[in-house]
Amino acid sequence: MCAGAVATPRTQMDVGQAVAAWEKIAQSFSETRNRPWDQVVDFLETLPEDATLVDVACGNGRHGVIARKMGMRVIGVDASLELADIARERLAEAGDKDASQADAVGGSAMNLPLARNSVDHGLFIAALHNIPGREGRVQALRELRRVLRPRGMALVSVWARWQDRFADHYVKELLRHVPRKLRYGDEAPEFGDILIPWQGDEMRFYHLMSLRETILTCKQAGLFIRDAWSEKLASQWLPDNHFVVVEKPQNVDGA
Ligand SMILES: C[S@@+](CC[C@H](N)C(=O)[O-])C[C@H]1O[C@@H](n2cnc3c(N)ncnc32)[C@H](O)[C@@H]1O
Numbered sequence: 352m353c354a355g356a357v358a359t360p361r362t363q364m365d366v367g368q369a370v371a372a373w374e375k376i377a378q379s380f381s382e383t384r385n386r387p388w389d390q391v392v393d394f395l396e397t398l399p400e401d402a403t404l405v406d407v408a409c410g411n412g413r414h415g416v417i418a419r420k421m422g423m424r425v426i427g428v429d430a431s432l433e434l435a436d437i438a439r440e441r442l443a444e445a446g447d448k449d450a451s452q453a454d455a456v457g458g459s460a461m462n463l464p465l466a467r468n469s470v471d472h473g474l475f476i477a478a479l480h481n482i483p484g485r486e487g488r489v490q491a492l493r494e495l496r497r498v499l500r501p502r503g504m505a506l507v508s509v510w511a512r513w514q515d516r517f518a519d520h521y522v523k524e525l526l527r528h529v530p531r532k533l534r535y536g537d538e539a540p541e542f543g544d545i546l547i548p549w550q551g552d553e554m555r556f557y558h559l560m561s562l563r564e565t566i567l568t569c570k571q572a573g574l575f576i577r578d579a580w581s582e583k584l585a586s587q588w589l590p591d592n593h594f595v596v597v598e599k600p601q602n603v604d605g606a
Pocket of ligand 1 (some may be wrong): 366369370373374384407408409410411412413414428429430431434458460461475476477478480482522
């Protein structure tokens with residue numbers, strides 16, 4: 352595989368392989384992620400200041416820090432232990448010094464280390480697309496639903512499939528997908544799976560989605576869709592990110 356160019360995984364990847372890349376790039380990745388997204392700040396501003404917020408796949412905590420400064424209680428979870436460590440330190444420095452009000456821990460989005468109905472609201476920013484396999488992504492969203500209290504809201508964002516950077520790749524994939532499916536059957540990667548190099552080297556797994564697929568995946572996890580839209584954050588022509596505001600229905604037991 353050529354480092355520096357995007358590629359398609361030869362077969363489906365497992366979650367462990369996908370997570371390993373994040374652990375390797377944790378420090379350099381964190382150094383490039385300081386500015387919070389306006390869309391996330393706007394969402395946080397709609398929440399009560401005393402809310403408890405889970406930041407699923409929190410990375411270095413850049414968004415949790417903003418919530419903490421607003422007065423919220425924040426719990427970050429990330430599969431990379433190093434990124435969780437960085438987030439914990441940053442959260443401890445934000446807001447008041449009451450350590451019980453903020454924490455970040457290593458853990459899987461597919462098995463959150465939190466009790467059901469234990470948080471008011473959530474973030475799941477730029478990470479659902481890093482989970483290989485539709486079942487895994489639905490499982491991660493079911494976990495979000497489980498830990499949210501009834502009527503709790505969360506902002507979910509993913510990278511768009513048909514964005515300027517990757518449109519060429521996916522046009523070629525349209526031609527390659529069926530032959531690959533015939534050859535590898537259930538082992539074939541999903542349409543949308545892509546490996547994207549970090550600083551020309553370590554390959555990160557992404558499953559890039561349409562807005563429709565993003566909405567359907569949230570619905571399959573039992574979440575209501577309150578809003579959904581696409582935006583150009585860095586691209587010129589086609590939206591590069593999809594955003595969905597989801598709500599946990601009133602009448603579920605969180606299981
Ligand atoms: C692009 S970063 C986004 C980080 C953060 N949400 C932000 O907006 O800055 C993706 C994050 O997802 C985490 N991640 C990837 N797979 C995960 C999984 N299965 N469970 C939990 N975190 C995961 C990575 O370690 C990484 O921190």
